[in-house]
Amino acid sequence: MQYLIQLLISGLAIGAIYGLIAMGFAVIYKSTGLVNFAQGEMTMITAYVAWTISTTISGNVFVVAFGAILAAIVLGLVIERVVMRPMLGEPVFATVMVTIGLAVILRSSINFIWDAYPHGLDLGVGRDIVRIGGIGVRTGQIAVITALLLLLAAVWGFFRYSKFGIAMRAVAADDRTALLMGISATRVHAIAWAASSVIAGIAGVFFAISYDLSPAMFQLGLKAFPATILGGLDAVLGSGVGGLLIGITENLAGGYLGSGMKEVAGFAMIIVVLMVRPFGIFGERDIERV
């Protein structure tokens, strides 16, 4: 029982990280209709920037957090402006392939700029152990789950009530009609990329605090795919929940079936789910005209 609860809690913590990255996917998909295959790499770059700030400028938590968020915003905006905007109006396949190319570039630039060795991001927080009812939980784990819940609420409110959130949904639904209604599609895309980059960056920093920083971190992006797919590509809230589900499944499979199963439990799960619901658990069915 103790073992099960321990697995569930660490599953929730890693699931929250997947969930955050998956939300990043969903925010971009919801406003631009694209899957951003460079999400894992963006996560990784923000975490590396945070690490650089902590070792060179200051190890203060707030300084690092501020710097990392700023860097994530800049990264998102630059990618949108330089790489994605020229592709506006091109077929989805072409644009998605561009993000794959971008992912390859970002991934190798990490090895090029920094190095291939793992580092620890030590801010002096997040590694203390709190005991709740006899179960040891790290504060970092609590913080990441809280962050996921807060962001889920904020993003839900944003898309539901704010004027800009509604504009984003309009652009996603039909960008031409949205343009005719006076919505600036390019601005919507820019904000979406920045927001997604920040959300993914937060996940990256939390991951670096709880585990460590290495060029293999981009695999978080691959792990978050099942989460997004499970929730439905266009469901921001669903992606967050999907992340938690994937995290728990993965940890239970790893704990009871063996480490090989841990790697693929998420992928096996989405194949089963997609057989039953081809648009994810919370996704909306596309109705298309021929």
Add this chain to the structure above:
Amino acid sequence: MRSGDFKETYGELVALTDSRPVWLWSAALLAALIVAPYLLNSYALSFLIIILITGVGALGLNILTGYTGLISLGHVGFLVTGAYAYAVVVSKYGMPPIVGFLAAGIVPALASLVVGAPSLRLKGLYLAITTLAFSFIINTVILEARTLTNGARGISVQRPEILGVSFDSDAAFTHLCLGFAIVTLLATLNIRRSRVGRAFVAIRDNDTAARVMGINLHAYKLFAFVTSAFITGIAGALYGIYLSFVSVEGFPFLLSIEALAILIVGGLGSALGAVLGTILIVLLPEATRLLFSVFSAQMDAIFSTGAQELKSMLYGLVIILFLRFQPRGLVGAWHDIRRLWANWPLRY
């Protein structure tokens, strides 16, 4: 002056080519490729072998992604399955290499049925991610099935001897790869101009419309998966033989991306494009290295330390630039040049 190129019968429409020079040049190229292994040094020969093997794989993916429009991010899964099928059958059970190649085609084809089955329900990106999931799952299956595959230790593979002919030397192995590449090229070209190929293209252009016209979506999508996996599996077996060692690490996920990059750079949905794209992508790192080494020895030093990184950055950059400036790929550029040549000084 010729005012245009008019086809008068259906036979002419589906003919491989209507021009004599194309046949002549193809024959000349074939002759050159047959002689090449005896003239090239072993370094250049290794590039030729890689181009031929990669070409087979790219043509395989072209059937699925180029013709039928089903994006696969998991083709490396079929590649590794084919390589392992060959290695297990030939190295472990000592069967003749022909059986090995058959197994290298059939086992991935069977695996593709499992991935292809959901493809009627899944569309676009959902399908792409399912294939991605498949390639990760297959790696785990291979690592876990230790009795058959030796797990993480891998299996070493010898160069084959088929019907008394030994393909041990590099030149002979090149001829083997060349044979497979030509058969694959002819097979895909012929699939494209048959009823099946037209059904594939109809599905790519609009699958609902294709269904309304009476094309059995499920059967044709599965057929595309099976053919594509069969060819890719053969490419995997050849690659395994070339590496002389089959392991999961030998087939990284990047190969899936590389295959898609080849199709995009060459021109999606064209066999000629797959071939041109293969040549460009395989030679790209080498060409850049030569270019840099001409400029300075210092650049060369950077290249040797960060070679792998620069190589993959180049992939990324080339993919992005092609999609941005030449979305129809090398084939599109070739068509433009040809039209310019025929119609100059008029625009069309």
